[in-house]
Each structure stands twice: as structure tokens, then as C-alpha cells.
Amino acid sequence: MFVAPPGYQPVYSPSIPYLGPVYGGLREGSSIYIQGSIPENITRFFMNLLCGQSESSDVSLHFNPRFDGWDKVVFNSRQDGSxxxxxxxxxxxxxxxxxxxxxxMVTSKGYQIKVNGKDFHTFKHRLPVERVCGIHIAGDVSIQTINVIGVRLQGSEDFSCLLWGMGGQPVYNPPVPYSNMIPGGMSPKRTIIIRGMVPNGANRMSINFMVSRSRDVAFHMNPRVREGIVVRNSKIGGNWGQEDRELIFPPLFLRCLFAVGIRGLRCL
Structure with a gap:
């Protein structure tokens, strides 16, 4: 059974209102990725970054879109109840x-907000970002995914990239290019999660699941950031197959979950 380490487990389809922790807190370089949808009859919703465990805690960032005839987004903070x-x-x-x-995105200047790949607003820090330890979302919104990237976990080194699933042991900050065997090979329902950050100016990256003896590529995943597409393919007997191309939007953060039912693969 796959169990992600605390702080790297996404939250899927939470009930709204949602109140949950940010394990390890935030810091400069951290990011919160939220995927959701807006109903037709929306009035407003909000997201609060909390400096405590309850809804009444101090709020480092209050993000509040309002559809009220004068459509706007309100930003604010709350301290000592005010x-x-x-x-x-x-x-x-x-x-x-x-x-x-x-x-x-947590920057030195503030919280930089991007929606659908476009810069929207940067809310300057009013409270120390290190105090943030919770997220509260409520109102007219449906959330599919909440993912916090770049947290500092207690008792562990700071890491920007994690490979989890190599025999149950995580690999932190591996050098790139990275190559390693998958102990026991792949099997149905076995999952490998790769988490990292795409640097500014990135062009493309690739992940190959290889058959160790023949060097065939059972699964080739090639995000092309500048083109905004993900190319998937396989290579058998030295010949590439027909590409499967999918548009990605925005091409800024990539979350990859693999469950390939083939044994004897090598991750390159």
C-alpha cells in the first residue's frame, strides 16, 4: 500500500467548508496548488491561510472572490480578531x-496568485509566513485537489524533489539525470510518485520506464513546457510508436502519478 509522507499527500475532493493543516508550515519558495470549479449560481467563496488550528485564528492571507454585480477579489488579513x-x-x-x-506562490514580497496560468495579484506579507499552519476554504466552490509543495517537514532536510515508491523508501533530491532500478519491478496498483519544481525558463523534461534487459521503453512521458503539451510514447525494438499528445494548462506545475502494470522496468 502506498502511503505518502505527511505534507506531500494531496487532498482530493474535500467537502466544503474545508479546514485542514499545512504540515510543517510555509516558507519562501512554498506553493499551494488548488484545482476546482465554480458553480453557475456562485455568490462568493474564500480561502484563508490560517496561523492556527481553528477558523478564528489569525489569517495571513484572505482571498475572497465576490460575484456581486461589481465582480472583484478582496484580499485581507486578520490579527487578534480584527x-x-x-x-x-x-x-x-x-x-x-x-x-x-x-x-x-510564497515569495519574499508576498503571496503571488496565479489563476489558470496568469498572474493575478501579489498580496504583500503582513504576518510572518512561517506562522501559517492551516487552510480554510468555504463558500460557493467545488475543490478537486489541494496540494502543498515545498514544505519543511519536522526532522527532515529541506527537499524540493521527492521520488517515493522505490521499494517503499523515498529518494530525496536525486541528481538529474537520475537512473535506478525498481525493486521487484512494476505491478498492478503499484504507484510511483515524483514531485518536484519546474524552474523558470524550463523547456522540457522526460521520464522513462524501461525494460532493463531489452532497453525497450514501456512508458515515455515528455512534458514540453514551452509548447504547453505532454508527449507520451513507447519504444520497442529501437522504434518509437505513435505519439500521444495532450495539452497542459498551465504548464507550471506537474504532478505525476504512475501505475503501470508491467514488471522488470527501470526508471531513468
Whole structure:
């Protein structure tokens, strides 16, 4: 059974309102990736980054889209029970009845918000980001995924890349290119999760699941960031097959889950 380490386990399809922890807290370089959808009859929803374990805790970031005839997004913070001055952005990055992908990136200046791959607003820090330890989401919204990337786990080194599933043992910050055997090979329901960050200016990367003896490639995954596509393929007897191309949007963060029912593979 696959069990991701705390802080790297995404939250899938949470009930709304949602109140959950951010294991290890946030820091500069951390990112929160949220995938969801907006109902047709939306009025408003909000996401709070909490400096505590309850809804009444201090709020480092209050993100509040409002569909009220004067569509806008309100940013704010709360300290000692009191809301501070609002920042109102008279623009709406969300569409009624449509899905969205939102990224909150922690920078030295503040929380940089991207929606559907486009920069929206940076909310300057008012409270120390290291105090953040929870996420609260409520209102008219449906959430498919919440994923926190780049946290610092207690008792572990800081790591930006994790490979989990090699015989149950994680591999932290491997050099790239990386090559290793998969103990016992692949089998149905076996999962390998690779987590990392795509640097600015990245062009492409590739992940190959190889048959160790023949060097055939059972699964080739090639995200091409600048083109905004993911190419998938296989190579048998030295010949590549027909490419399977899929558009990705936004091409900023890649979350890869593999469950390939083939034995004797080598991960390159």
C-alpha cells in the first residue's frame, strides 16, 4: 500500500467548508496548488491561510472572490480578531460554471496568485509566513485537489524533489539525470510518485520506464513546457510508436502519478 509522507499527500475532493493543516508550515519558495470549479449560481467563496488550528485564528492571507454585480477579489488579513485594510482588485479571474487551476506562490514580497496560468495579484506579507499552519476554504466552490509543495517537514532536510515508491523508501533530491532500478519491478496498483519544481525558463523534461534487459521503453512521458503539451510514447525494438499528445494548462506545475502494470522496468 502506498502511503505518502505527511505534507506531500494531496487532498482530493474535500467537502466544503474545508479546514485542514499545512504540515510543517510555509516558507519562501512554498506553493499551494488548488484545482476546482465554480458553480453557475456562485455568490462568493474564500480561502484563508490560517496561523492556527481553528477558523478564528489569525489569517495571513484572505482571498475572497465576490460575484456581486461589481465582480472583484478582496484580499485581507486578520490579527487578534480584527480584520485589517482590504485590497480590492476590480477583476475576476474565475468564470461561472468553469473549472480553474490556482497557484499561491510564497515569495519574499508576498503571496503571488496565479489563476489558470496568469498572474493575478501579489498580496504583500503582513504576518510572518512561517506562522501559517492551516487552510480554510468555504463558500460557493467545488475543490478537486489541494496540494502543498515545498514544505519543511519536522526532522527532515529541506527537499524540493521527492521520488517515493522505490521499494517503499523515498529518494530525496536525486541528481538529474537520475537512473535506478525498481525493486521487484512494476505491478498492478503499484504507484510511483515524483514531485518536484519546474524552474523558470524550463523547456522540457522526460521520464522513462524501461525494460532493463531489452532497453525497450514501456512508458515515455515528455512534458514540453514551452509548447504547453505532454508527449507520451513507447519504444520497442529501437522504434518509437505513435505519439500521444495532450495539452497542459498551465504548464507550471506537474504532478505525476504512475501505475503501470508491467514488471522488470527501470526508471531513468
Amino acid at each position: 480584520w485589517k485594510s482590504e485590497e480590492k482588485i476590480r477583476d475576476m479571474p474565475f468564470s461561472k460554471g468553469k473549472g480553474f487551476e490556482m497557484v499561491v
